[in-house]
Amino acid sequence: xxxxxxxxxxxxxxxxxxxxxxxxxxxxxxxxxxxxxxxxxxxxxxxxxxxxxxxxxxxxxxxxxxxxxxxxxxxxxxxxxxxxxxxxxxxxxxxxxxxxxxxxxxxxxxxxxxxxxxxxxxxxxxxxxxxxxxxxxxxxxxxxxxxxxxxxxxxxxxxxxxxxxxxxxxxxxxxxxxxxxxxxxxxxxxxxxxxxxxxxxxxxxxxxxxxxxxxxxxxxxxxxxxxxxxxxxxxxxxxxxxxxxxxxxxxxxxxxxxxxxxxxxxxxxxxxxxxxxxxxxxxxxxxxxxxxxxxxxxxxxxxxxxxxxxxxxxxxxxxxxxxxxxxxxxxxxxxxxxxxxx
Amino acid sequence: xxxxxxxxxxxxxxxxxxxxxxxxxxxxxxxxxxxxxxxxxxxxxxxxxxxxxxxxxxxxxxxxxxxxxxxxxxxxxxxxxxxxxxxxxxxxxxxxxxxxxxxxxxxxxxxxxxxxxxxxxxxxxxxxxxxxxxxxxxxxxxxxxxxxxxxxxxxxxxxxxxxxxxxxxxxxxxxxxxxxxxxxxxxxxxxxxxxxxxxxxxxxxxxxxxxxxxxxxxxxxxxxxxxxxxxxxxxxxxxxxxxxxxxxxxxxxxxxxxxxxxxxxxxxxxxxxxxxxxxxxxxxxxxxxxxxxxxxxxxxxxxxxxxxxxxxxxxxxxxxxxxxxxxxxxxxxxxxxxxxxxxxxxxxxxxxxxxxxxxxxxxxxxxxxxxxxxxxxxxxxxxxxxxxxxxxxxxxxxxxxxxxxxxxxxxxxxxxxxxxxxxxxxxxxxxxxxxxxxxxxxxxxxxxxxxxxxxxxxxxxxxxxxxxxxxxxxxxxxxxxxxxxxxxxxxxxxxxxxxxxxxxxxxxxxxxxxx
Numbered sequence: 001x002x003x004x005x006x007x008x009x010x011x012x013x014x015x016x017x018x019x020x021x022x023x024x025x026x027x028x029x030x031x032x033x034x035x036x037x038x039x040x041x042x043x044x045x046x047x048x049x050x051x052x053x054x055x056x057x058x059x060x061x062x063x064x065x066x067x068x069x070x071x072x073x074x075x076x077x078x079x080x081x082x083x084x085x086x087x088x089x090x091x092x093x094x095x096x097x098x099x100x101x102x103x104x105x106x107x108x109x110x111x112x113x114x115x116x117x118x119x120x121x122x123x124x125x126x127x128x129x130x131x132x133x134x135x136x137x138x139x140x141x142x143x144x145x146x147x148x149x150x151x152x153x154x155x156x157x158x159x160x161x162x163x164x165x166x167x168x169x170x171x172x173x174x175x176x177x178x179x180x181x182x183x184x185x186x187x188x189x190x191x192x193x194x195x196x197x198x199x200x201x202x203x204x205x206x207x208x209x210x211x212x213x214x215x216x217x218x219x220x221x222x223x224x225x226x227x228x229x230x231x232x233x234x235x236x237x238x239x240x241x242x243x244x245x246x247x248x249x250x251x252x253x254x255x256x257x258x259x260x261x262x263x264x265x266x267x268x269x270x271x272x273x274x275x276x277x278x279x280x281x282x283x284x285x286x287x288x289x290x291x292x293x294x295x296x297x298x299x300x301x302x303x304x305x306x307x308x309x310x311x312x313x314x315x316x317x318x319x320x321x322x323x324x325x326x327x328x329x330x331x332x333x334x335x336x337x338x339x340x341x342x
Numbered sequence: 343x344x345x346x347x348x349x350x351x352x353x354x355x356x357x358x359x360x361x362x363x364x365x366x367x368x369x370x371x372x373x374x375x376x377x378x379x380x381x382x383x384x385x386x387x388x389x390x391x392x393x394x395x396x397x398x399x400x401x402x403x404x405x406x407x408x409x410x411x412x413x414x415x416x417x418x419x420x421x422x423x424x425x426x427x428x429x430x431x432x433x434x435x436x437x438x439x440x441x442x443x444x445x446x447x448x449x450x451x452x453x454x455x456x457x458x459x460x461x462x463x464x465x466x467x468x469x470x471x472x473x474x475x476x477x478x479x480x481x482x483x484x485x486x487x488x489x490x491x492x493x494x495x496x497x498x499x500x501x502x503x504x505x506x507x508x509x510x511x512x513x514x515x516x517x518x519x520x521x522x523x524x525x526x527x528x529x530x531x532x533x534x535x536x537x538x539x540x541x542x543x544x545x546x547x548x549x550x551x552x553x554x555x556x557x558x559x560x561x562x563x564x565x566x567x568x569x570x571x572x573x574x575x576x577x578x579x580x581x582x583x584x585x586x587x588x589x590x591x592x593x594x595x596x597x598x599x600x601x602x603x604x605x606x607x608x609x610x611x612x613x614x615x616x617x618x619x620x621x622x623x624x625x626x627x628x629x630x631x632x633x634x635x636x637x638x639x640x641x642x643x644x645x646x647x648x649x650x651x652x653x654x655x656x657x658x659x660x661x662x663x664x665x666x667x668x669x670x671x672x673x674x675x676x677x678x679x680x681x682x683x684x685x686x687x688x689x690x691x692x693x694x695x696x697x698x699x700x701x702x703x704x705x706x707x708x709x710x711x712x713x714x715x716x717x718x719x720x721x722x723x724x725x726x727x728x729x730x731x732x733x734x735x736x737x738x739x740x741x742x743x744x745x746x747x748x749x750x751x752x753x754x755x756x757x758x759x760x761x762x763x764x765x766x767x768x769x770x771x772x773x774x775x776x777x778x779x780x781x782x783x784x785x786x787x788x789x790x791x792x793x794x795x796x797x798x799x800x801x802x803x804x805x806x807x808x809x810x811x812x813x814x815x816x817x818x819x820x821x822x823x824x825x826x827x828x829x830x831x832x833x834x835x836x837x838x839x840x841x842x843x844x845x846x847x848x849x850x851x852x853x854x855x856x857x
Contacts, residue, residue, distance in 0.1 A: 066793060119737040120790045157788055157828050158737050159530060162373060184520065186507035224798050225783045241357055243834045246782050252463060281792030322428060 069103060069263055076338035078295035080304060083342030084268045085121050086132040086292070093266065093294035094140055096338040103264045103296070106145030108212035112137055112178070113262070114151060115218045115234050117278050119158025119166045126271035127280035128163075129219045131172035133292060135269045137215060138178035149178040150207070153237045157279075181207070188240040188303045191259075197325070198248050199255035203240035210259065214238075216262035216298065220289075220305045221273030221280070225249060228229050228309060230302040231265045232318040250317025254325050257298055257318075265301040267293040269308055299328025300335055307332070349618040352424060356431040363428045367487055370703050370744060371529065378404055381746040384698055386426075387480045388412050389460075389566045390746070393467045397694040397747045412573060419577040420570050423560055424615025429479040430560050430567075434598055434617075437552045447600055448555050448562070450646050453613065456561075456568035457648040461656025462553065463565050469664045470693035473720045479559075479566050482545070485723065488703040488713065490541040492532035499524055500532075526575030533708040534731055535595035537723075540714075556598045561613065571612035572648075574639045575641040578634050580613055583607045587628035593620035611641045663720075667692065672718035678844045680716050681727040681825060683741045684734065684761040685751040690716060691724040695749035701725045701741035709827065710741065725750075727763065729827025729843050734763060736790035736826055764825020764843035766818045768793070773840035775815040779803045784842045785816050795822035796829060796841075816841065 071077050079096035081089040094100050104110055114129035121127055134151060141149045155163035160182045164170040170180050183205050190203040208214055218234035224232050225246060226334045232253045236242040238260055245252045269291040273280045280286070289308060293302040299322045303313030313319040313330030323330045363383055370380035384390045391408035395401060411422055423430045436844035463474045474482060503524065506512055551558035560567050583593075587607060594604040597620055601613035609620075621629045648656075667673070676688055683701055697715075702710045702725055709732025712723040725741070727734055742750050753761065766785075771778035775783075786796040798814035805811045818841075825843045835841035 011386065118788075118790065121736070156832065157733070157790065158735055161529065162706070162737055182525070183531075184507075184517075186503050186516075189514070224786055225781060243784060243832075246784060246834070247780060249781075276792060278787060278796050279790055279794075285456075285792075 010304075016277045045079050068127040069335070070092075071096035071098060071102075071296070074098070075102065077297065077335040078293065078304060079293065080174060080293050080339040081342070082289075082291050082340070084290050085342070086130050086268075086290075087136045088342060089270075089290070089292050090133050090136040090266065090294075091140065092340055092342070093292050094137075096340065097294055097296070100137075100140040100144040103213055103215075104141050104144040104146050105212070107147045107197075108141075108145070109210075110141045110146045110149045110213050110215065111208055111211040112141075112149065112151045112215045113208070113234060113237060114153055114215055114268075115221075115229065115278075116155055116160075116163050116167050116169060116171060117157075118155050120279055121281050122166055123168045124271070124286070125271040125280040125283065126219060126221060126286040127278060128167040129169065129217050130268045130270045131168035132291070133266065133270065134217055135172035135176035135178070137217065137266060138173055138176040139182070142177050150181045150211075151178050152181040152183050152205075154183045154205075154242075156242065179218050185240075193255050193259045195258045195325075196255035198251040199245075202256065202259070205238055205240070208238045213264065214260060214262040215264045215266065217266045217268060217272070219273070220267055220308060222275060222277035222309070224277075226253075226318065227316055228302075228306055228311065230316070230319075231262070231298045232302055232322055235260050235262070248294060250321040253318035254321035254327065257322050257327050257335050258325060262287055262298060263266035263296060265293075265295055265298045267301050267305045269293060272308060274309070297328040297335075299323045299330050300332065303330035303332055304337070345618055345621040352616070352618055355425040356434075359426045360428045360431055363483070364487075367484070367492075367703065368527070371531070373706070373740075377744045377746070380704070380744055381698070381700060382407070382512075383428075383480050383484075384696070384746050385476065386411050386422075386701075387566060389463070389478055389569050390475075390480065390696055390698070392464065393472060393475065393696055394747050396468055396521050396834075397472075397749075398441055406812070411570075413853050414602060415570050416577055416627070418579045418616060419574040419611050419652075420567070420613075420615045422570050423564075423567055424617045426620050427560075428478055429483040430557070430564075430615070432483075433548060433552060433559055434557055436549055437556050443815065450556075451642075452562040453644075453646040454648060454652055456564055456571070458652050458656045458659070460565040460568035460572075460662045461653060462649070465657060465660035465821075466663045469660065471664050471667050471720055472693065472696055473663060473722060474565075474666070475696040476723045477563070477565055478696065479564055481696060482548075484703070485537075485697070485699045485712070486541055486545050486585060489535040490538045490545070493535055493538055493708075496528045496531060499528065531708060535711060536728075537712050537714070539841055555600055557615075560615065561601075574611045574614070577611050578638065579616070579631050580611045580634055580641070581609050581616075581620065582630050582632045584628050584630065586626045588626045590625055592623045592625055593629055596620055596623040612644070630727045633704045660836075667718070667720040670720060672719040672721065676845045677716060679842075680713070680845060681729070681827065681843055682763045683710060683725050683727065683750045684739070684758045684763050685742060685753060686749055688721065690749050690751075691717065694719050694747040695722040695724045696747055698746060699723075700744040700746065701750055703738040704744045705732065706738055706740065707735055707831075709733055709831070727827060727843075729830035730839060731831075733827040733831040734825075736828070749798070759824070762824045762846050764823075764827065765820060765846050766823050766825065766827075766829050766841050766843050768816055768818060769840045769842065772838075773816065774835070775813055776812075776834070777840075779805055779811070779813055779854050781811075781813060783816065784832050784834055788828045788832045790826060790828060791824065793822060795819050797847065 012084055034125040075098035076144045079093040081093045083089040114134050116128045123131055138149045164180050173180055187206050188203045189206045192201045193199050216231045218231045221229050223229040235256050269289045272287045274287050275285040293301050293304050302319045306316055344805055385404045385407040388408040388411050391405050464711050506516055548559045574605055596600040599613045601609045709727050710725045711728050713726050739753050739755050742753040774780040786798055789796045796816050796818055801813050803813045828844045829841045830839040830843050833841050
């Protein structure tokens with residue numbers, strides 16, 4: 001109960017921030033009230049610089065052919081933000097990328113895919129995505145004009161209802177104005193993956209394929225087969241039969257990424273699960289890293305997250321396979337990373 | 343109030359009780375269901391409460407509900423059967439079109455059966471064998487709903503959805519129907535029961551007996567009916583026939599329990615369920631329900647009323663039941679594949695489980711199933727976990743909360759998480775990494791224990807193509823495993839899983855002498 005109370009405090013605290021964010025989009029930057037904190041100033045400036053070019057590059061196309069949203073010269077390729085307030089660092093990360101408006105156009109149907117793998121433990125145990133990070137993204141999307149923001153995952157143990165509640169995400173998303181959706185078993189469709197090297201067809205949750213934008217919000221944690229569960233692995237929750245992925249996992253995840261193509265990746269490394277993943281249950285296994293990583297490039301985001309575990313992109317089969325497919329870059333020295341600490 | 347109004351009121355009462363029963367059945371399935379509310383009907387059932395009080399050795403305030411039933415019976419007679427019992431109502435409504443034949447009706451002596459059954463249940467129950475409690479009408483009806491009717495309805499709705507969701511254009515409206523109706527009713531449950539058909543057949547048999555005699559079950563067999571019938575012999579309100587009677591036999595034909603004599607039209611208060619059918623059919627207004635004071639005395643003894651012979655028979659059968667139960671191998675050793683709910687043992691189930699099906703109904707994964715002979719006949723219809731159908735959710739202790747007896751002891755979530763119900767074993771002849779050198783860690787991934795009861799051993803092996811690979815192979819840490827069965831449930835192998843949960847195997851000291 002304590003954690004939920006603390007959480008709702010954080011969520012309500014970040015509401016005014018989200019409102020400040022909406023102002024620049026109305027071409028009304030001059031009226032931004034002097035907030036006095038570094039974050040807010042930064043946020044407003046970043047958005048002012050970037051909102052227009054970002055929106056121009058959004059084109060509604062089928063997922064497999066949508067180009068990734070390349071940043072303009074003033075926008076960071078990747079944002080890595082450190083700080084103790086998950087809401088603040090999430091907002092700052094998006095600001096560094098050019099604001100949520102770069103990704104979400106007015107009237108968009110947005111699906112946020114966190115990792116809610118089981119109903120075993122609350123978010124403190126770092127097996128499920130931080131609720132404040134998710135809720136903040138919901139608010140940013142709504143502030144950017146999204147028509148609808150849905151949050152969903154498909155737990156492999158426990159019911160979605162109990163898992164959503166246990167993770168703290170249900171309450172946080174509801175408070176932020178988003179919807180939790182139960183992934184109905186009847187709404188999956190089998191489609192060919194034209195670019196698939198190993199996975200030639202797959203059964204997806206159709207609303208995820210139909211959404212204007214999918215935001216992939218994994219929590220950084222360990223997994224014995226994949227080594228790490230990051231944004232690529234998190235997409236297993238978009239398909240009907242994740243079990244089929246377990247052989248040749250790396251290539252199959254890369255094929256999956258090529259079809260789903262989430263436009264925005266926000267890796268939650270506020271709490272990282274260092275051992276006994278993906279389910280956790282031991283606070284000693286949790287490392288409070290107070291970091292979020294955001295990028296349009298799933299390979300780069302995952303490669304950076306891997307570095308937090310002392311690994312490289314090359315060590316993780318699916319990151320390597322996705323990079324080989326040209327789905328992003330894992331050469332972190334070649335990209336513009338905006339790293340800020342609060 | 344006119345007789346017809348009383349009859350209407352009786353029917354309304356039956357409908358309301360049935361709807362309340364259905365509502366409470368549904369309430370039980372909700373994530374945060376209250377045990378008292380969801381077991382309300384069992385607390386209204388004096389037979390169940392008698393056994394609950396004996397087995398738990400406690401008296402709860404809620405037991406006064408059963409006392410209410412007893413008092414109502416002592417005042418009004420078997421109104422429980424005629425006005426409230428959901429099984430009695432359904433059996434009373436579904437009956438042959440033709441009215442009761444007054445000739446060729448089953449022998450009145452059959453009415454004894456219910457008294458003998460009642461005696462066996464009470465005596466065997468006091469000695470710790472609740473086997474025959476599956477014949478209690480509330481448990482019968484709850485079993486029918488939880489394992490047969492509800493899962494069938496759920497499957498029908500699910501099939502309809504699967505069909506309709508093929509048409510993309512219908513998705514918007516189907517989503518609305520699903521959100522407003524389907525989800526609140528069924529909560530995405532997927533239920534499969536081995537006893538779905540046998541339970542329905544048992545109910546069908548009881549229904550079919552209606553064609554031999556209306557409300558056959560209530561007249562001749564129901565042990566709760568026997569208890570309430572016995573009390574009704576002392577009731578204050580009873581049916582009388584006065585001199586206006588023209589001997590038309592209409593009441594005798596109308597009586598659903600067949601207790602009205604076709605000769606002198608008297609009836610046995612122990613058999614009468616106060617349905618008012620006799621009064622509404624009476625042409626001469628000669629049937630009445632009348633208060634028996636000031637000159638009250640117990641009902642006249644009927645030929646079939648239990649006497650010394652029935653008591654001795656009941657006692658003998660109960661002692662025989664208890665004695666034979668002790669001779670079953672189950673009392674020596676638990677079968678390897680019989681996984682019980684947390685905290686429940688063969689002993690606690692045999693002696694305390696009233697077969698109410700509440701645990702089976704509440705289980706969110708629907709992995710709890712009723713046994714047939716797996717636990718010996720004395721454990722008929724007691725709960726067992728079949729992990730392939732549903733695992734014991736690490737985040738749930740619902741069955742320990744709804745059990746009205748202590749057969750499944752009440753636990754906090756922390757206590758339940760620390761309760762071992764089984765032990766997983768890897769079948770290395772079938773497991774993908776062990777038998778085929780193929781990577782798979784699904785069981786380890788799903789293991790809910792903070793320190794994982796399944797660890798991965800790393801081996802250098804050749805893959806099926808002959809290439810050297812590093813392979814992770816699951817091994818179970820005996821000390822950590824609680825037997826929840828999520829590994830067995832998730833094992834991707836077809837058919838039987840390559841990791842199975844067996845009965846926990848503590849070291850049993852043998853009689854071999856050391857040295």
